[in-house]
Amino acid sequence: MNRLQDRYQDHICIEPQPANSGRGNTARLRRWGVLHLALVACVLLFEIRALFLHFVGRWRAKRYRNQQRLRLQFGCGDNAKPGWVNIDLSPKADLQLDLRKSLPFADGSCECTYSEHFFEHLDYPDDALFFLRENFRVLAPGGLLTFGVPDAGSALEGYARATKGAPVTPFPGHPSWVRTRMDQINFLFRQNYICQIHQHRYAYDLETLELILADVGFSQIHQREFDPLLDSESRLNGTLYVSARKS
Numbered sequence: 001m002n003r004l005q006d007r008y009q010d011h012i013c014i015e016p017q018p019a020n021s022g023r024g025n026t027a028r029l030r031r032w033g034v035l036h037l038a039l040v041a042c043v044l045l046f047e048i049r050a051l052f053l054h055f056v057g058r059w060r061a062k063r064y065r066n067q068q069r070l071r072l073q074f075g076c077g078d079n080a081k082p083g084w085v086n087i088d089l090s091p092k093a094d095l096q097l098d099l100r101k102s103l104p105f106a107d108g109s110c111e112c113t114y115s116e117h118f119f120e121h122l123d124y125p126d127d128a129l130f131f132l133r134e135n136f137r138v139l140a141p142g143g144l145l146t147f148g149v150p151d152a153g154s155a156l157e158g159y160a161r162a163t164k165g166a167p168v169t170p171f172p173g174h175p176s177w178v179r180t181r182m183d184q185i186n187f188l189f190r191q192n193y194i195c196q197i198h199q200h201r202y203a204y205d206l207e208t209l210e211l212i213l214a215d216v217g218f219s220q221i222h223q224r225e226f227d228p229l230l231d232s233e234s235r236l237n238g239t240l241y242v243s244a245r246k247s
């Protein structure tokens, strides 16, 4: 034991504990407890609000009950599109719905469903696959599903190829603390929203998307080019766009 202590003495630092350190630890624990409770309260409030908005949104969606060839944009945020039913939990949407729940549209009533930087906010696999199944249900035969997600595969390839210390191209919308490629990877995988409510829940590459879209029943699945008439300029870099059809 002494030999071990001698060998690792540089690494072992046993400081004498002040007599009142127990009180310091209790205060620290109490602080953590309060923070933890605040976090749980935040999530709870978000869930209650989402439930309420979804309930009202379902009722408002009755106006689309007899419509056909709808075009739905999910997780629109500030980017509502004219001619589309723009859906989000945000007040800027035409319809406020919780997209983890079933869609209040009739089977086969849509010609196109679209989203940009939304799908990665759903828990994988449960909420993500349920959402894709709902897309499949509401699309008419031949209908198009197309969406863009952060391109995690390319980001990781870029990381592996990059020379250490080489300058990093900042992505639009990334916070100022994202300075290295590893910061970019961390931001892409998690984001850092308050209370973890709008965190990224999963990271995707083309192989994964192709597989799950085929599992749900989609065909003609492929990566598509950025479309300036449909997609946001700010998402041009670092987004993987896919499209698929309900045959």
Ligand SMILES: C[S@@+](CC[C@H](N)C(=O)[O-])C[C@H]1O[C@@H](n2cnc3c(N)ncnc32)[C@H](O)[C@@H]1O
Pocket: 074, 075, 076, 077, 078, 079, 087, 088, 089, 090, 097, 098, 099, 100, 115, 116, 117, 118, 121, 198, 232, 235
């Ligand atoms: C990163 S923003 C993308 C906004 C916009 N599409 C864009 O590209 O700038 C993700 C959006 O998804 C919405 N969102 C996340 N989870 C949601 C849910 N369960 N139901 C409805 N909207 C949700 C958020 O409110 C937010 O507006």
